[in-house]
Amino acid sequence: DVKVTQSSRxxxxxxxxxxxxxxxxxxxHENMFWYRQDPGLGLRLIYFSYDVKMKEKGxxxxxxxxxxxxxxRFSLILESASTNQTSMYLCASTSGGPGxxxxxxxxxxxxxx
Amino acid sequence: xxxxxxxxxxxxxxxxxDVSMNCTSSSIFNTWLWYKQDPGEGPVLLIAxxxxxxxxxxxxxxxxxxxxxxxxxxxxxxxxxxxxGIYFCAGQLxxxxxxxxxxxxxxxxxxx
Numbered sequence: 001d002v003k004v005t006q007s008s009r010x011x012x013x014x015x016x017x018x019x020x021x022x023x024x025x026x027x028x029h030e031n032m033f034w035y036r037q038d039p040g041l042g043l044r045l046i047y048f049s050y051d052v053k054m055k056e057k058g059x060x061x062x063x064x065x066x067x068x069x070x071x072x073r074f075s076l077i078l079e080s081a082s083t084n085q086t087s088m089y090l091c092a093s094t095s096g097g098p099g100x101x102x103x104x105x106x107x108x109x110x111x112x113x
Numbered sequence: 114x115x116x117x118x119x120x121x122x123x124x125x126x127x128x129x130x131d132v133s134m135n136c137t138s139s140s141i142f143n144t145w146l147w148y149k150q151d152p153g154e155g156p157v158l159l160i161a162x163x164x165x166x167x168x169x170x171x172x173x174x175x176x177x178x179x180x181x182x183x184x185x186x187x188x189x190x191x192x193x194x195x196x197x198g199i200y201f202c203a204g205q206l207x208x209x210x211x212x213x214x215x216x217x218x219x220x221x222x223x224x225x
Contacts, residue, residue: 004155035215042217043156043201090155101146101205102213104155 003027006091006105013112019078021108023091030095032074033102034058034066037088049074081112117216119202125222132189134219136202144205145178145185146213151198159200160187194223 007022025032033048035058045058047066055066063085067075074093078085088109092102119136126132136145144163148156160171162178162185169176173190185202202216 040217043215045212048212092155101144101158101161101203102156104148104157106155107153109153 004091004093004103004105006089006108008108009106011108011110013078013081013110015082015112017078017081017112019081019110019112021076021078021089021091021110023074023076023093023105024072025074025093025103026072027093027095027103028071029093029103030071031093032068033092033094034064034074034076035090035092036060037090037107043090046076078110081110083112086110086112117202117204117214119200119216119219121219122217123220123222125224126192128192128194128223128225130192132192132196132221133186134188134200134221135184135186136204136216137184138204138214139183140204141182142204142206142214143182145176146203146205147174147176147185147187148201148203148215149198150201150218156199156201189221192221192223194225197221197223 004025013019034046035043044060049055049068065077088107090107091105094102117138146161147159150156160176165182167178175188177186199218199220201218203213205213
């Protein structure tokens with residue numbers, strides 16, 4: 001089974017801090033995604049990547065950046081954390097090809113104080 | 114952009130009851146997916162549908178790919194307490210590098 005691992009389940013950071021959220025998948029998937037989930041708003045796509053060193057903006061990229069130096073690892077970076085970035089962050093991956101669906105990690109619940 | 118609508122937004126049902134929820138879109142999709150998210154966890158794929166009119170079951174769950182390709186339905190029979198969670202529908206296009214569009218979710222609560 002594909003495993004997508006997010007390094008932290010819970011994080012508390014201060015406003016203005018630089019925050020790194022790490023995601024690793026172990027099945028050689030090409031495509032990786034970062035979402036945030038907020039009550040009533042569902043899953044919103046922040047950034048995605050189809051290959052190493054490649055990145056594309058999703059629907060809400062402002063205040064975020066990403067890094068994909070290795071195929072298995074996709075990092076989400078909050079350059080200067082703000083309280084409105086308090087949320088559940090979900091990483092997902094897929095092998096590519098139509099209809100494959102995504103495999104999600106367990107999520108990181110980030111609180112910015 | 115593409116948007117999916119799910120109804121109902123939330124449901125409170127008695128254990129043992131059947132559940133129906135649906136998902137509609139203004140756009141056509143080639144694949145429909147249903148995910149379940151347990152509290153505090155990431156979503157997990159329940160059922161994938163690949164053809165208009167297709168009806169697929171996974172245990173007590175049955176999902177259908179609408180004929181128009183703009184909607185999908187999920188039914189849960191004889192609900193149990195562990196069915197609690199958020200159910201997301203999602204549509205996927207072949208020509209979109211596998212980008213999946215998610216609905217806002219239906220929150221299900223089961224009263225024992």
